[in-house]
Amino acid sequence: MTSSISERITTIRASLPPSVRLIAVSKTFPAEDIRAAYAAGIRDFGENRIQEAASKQAELQDLPDITWHFIGGLQSNKAKKALELFDWIHSVDNLKLALRLNQLAEQLGVTPQVCLQVKLLPDSNKSGWSVPELLIDLSALNQCKNLQIQGLMTIPPLGLTNAEKINVFQNTYKLAQEIQAQNWSHLKMEQLSMGMSGDYQLAVVSGATMVRLGTILFGNRT
Ligand SMILES: *Cc1c(COP(=O)(O)O)cnc(C)c1O
Numbered sequence: 218m219t220s221s222i223s224e225r226i227t228t229i230r231a232s233l234p235p236s237v238r239l240i241a242v243s244k245t246f247p248a249e250d251i252r253a254a255y256a257a258g259i260r261d262f263g264e265n266r267i268q269e270a271a272s273k274q275a276e277l278q279d280l281p282d283i284t285w286h287f288i289g290g291l292q293s294n295k296a297k298k299a300l301e302l303f304d305w306i307h308s309v310d311n312l313k314l315a316l317r318l319n320q321l322a323e324q325l326g327v328t329p330q331v332c333l334q335v336k337l338l339p340d341s342n343k344s345g346w347s348v349p350e351l352l353i354d355l356s357a358l359n360q361c362k363n364l365q366i367q368g369l370m371t372i373p374p375l376g377l378t379n380a381e382k383i384n385v386f387q388n389t390y391k392l393a394q395e396i397q398a399q400n401w402s403h404l405k406m407e408q409l410s411m412g413m414s415g416d417y418q419l420a421v422v423s424g425a426t427m428v429r430l431g432t433i434l435f436g437n438r439t
Pocket residue numbers: 242244265288289372412413414415429430431432433
């Protein structure tokens with residue numbers, strides 16, 4: 218890519234509806250690239266490894282108003298560290314993890330923002346609730362008073378056509394509506410974290426409220 222990070226951010230930000238939150242996925246890229254994105258107005262950054270995020274955050278302490286989003290698979294032995302480092306966790310993918318995070322959040326006195334990761338189609342390469350499993354677990358999730366459950370996150374399986382991807386995103390939207398209609402006291406379904414560099418436009422037209430963009434902003438990861 219010949220354009221700069223800041224030029225790419227300006228172009229993509231302008232192409233998104235103002236209400237869609239642009240999360241810059243800075244995994245594998247150095248702190249200086251985060252600074253460039255920050256200078257171009259980005260305040261939301263996504264990382265998928267705890268250790269990598271911790272070292273970048275240490276380098277970026279002079280940028281206090283960054284919101285950090287964890288978007289990777291979270292092992293329970295890293296859950297405490299994730300709560301210390303991140304404001305949002307998009308990748309809460311099973312009830313056991315949610316219960317653990319809830320317990321740790323209470324101990325730490327934090328109330329993280331959370332998305333529940335769902336699989337609208339079977340996908341052995343990804344974790345996340347299937348729709349029937351999620352519907353069963355809602356009452357237990359509603360009890361997680363230290364988590365601010367804000368909505369759903371999804372990643373379509375590899376190899377889908379655009380029409381199939383739109384289907385996945387629209388069905389995620391409908392699932393959120395369906396859950397919202399159940400009027401849970403402690404579950405919000407206002408956020409849909411969906412869309413990456415290759416499919417974010419499809420996600421946005423299907424109701425995404427947060428897109429997670431890496432390659433298209435920072436370049437190819439090696
Ligand atoms: C890496 C990653 C992204 C960003 O992917 P790009 O295709 O580089 O935009 C988004 N979401 C998750 C969960 C990721 O792991």
